[in-house]
Ligand SMILES: Nc1ncnc2c1ncn2[C@@H]1O[C@H](COP(=O)(O)OP(=O)(O)OP(=O)(O)O)[C@@H](O)[C@H]1O
């Protein structure tokens with residue numbers, strides 16, 4: 066019998082007792098949390114805390130050593146065989162990733178094609194949409210991130226903030242239910258990051274579940290509903306954003322806010 070790996074009433078993201086090592090170093094230590102649909106979560110913590118690793122594990126860009134990760138009730142990256150987890154074949158992992166958009170600090174656009182072609186690639190090659198359908202979708206998404214007029218430009222003709230907005234539109238083109246953003250504004254100067262923050266805020270109104278790793282407290286304060294604060298691979302605070310910013314409990318969180326506060 067096939068093990069049951071989907072459950073429609075489940076939280077959108079469930080991370081249950083996840084551990085991960087790199088060599089002898091524990092980079093995720095028994096991390097557990099659940100994110101309901103549509104919640105906006107900021108992942109904060111000092112450099113090296115494991116924020117990027119956590120986001121990459123949710124998308125199975127990295128393997129885990131223990132625990133389980135579910136997105137919309139589906140076990141990510143593995144299937145259960147008795148008590149052990151067996152890694153899924155690449156094709157199945159690719160299917161799972163369609164529901165999980167990811168945007169990195171370095172917007173990895175395809176350099177040799179136009180902005181609109183960047184956004185159309187996923188819908189055409191992954192979702193099998195026609196060129197006409199994909200064009201309409203891409204124009205709509207570019208309008209949503211304020212870049213309709215740049216559709217025919219090449220990435221190197223855009224500012225960093227504009228390129229990052231294209232990267233967001235491209236991730237959205239696969240209609241993910243979850244978006245993971247890893248330092249989406251940290252390669253940008255403050256003015257350009259405002260543009261990107263505005264584009265992310267737009268996503269937040271659409272009911273997409275968002276997890277954002279960031280060092281920018283302005284971004285986190287602006288619209289995160291909840292903060293996960295990590296130190297040395299451990300999730301040490303998990304609280305509503307307002308409560309976290311008003312009165313962080315953990316000593317490292319207090320230090321962190323004193324250093325990064327505005
Ligand atoms: N490719 C890698 N090879 C070896 N160790 C790595 C690699 N990437 C990250 N690490 C280590 O894993 C730990 C967690 O790193 P991670 O990148 O997840 O931290 P982070 O919280 O995202 O930090 P930052 O705020 O600097 O982005 C760190 O100790 C880091 O040195």
Ligand SMILES: [Mg+2]
Nearest residue numbers: 116117118278
């Ligand atoms: Mg990181």
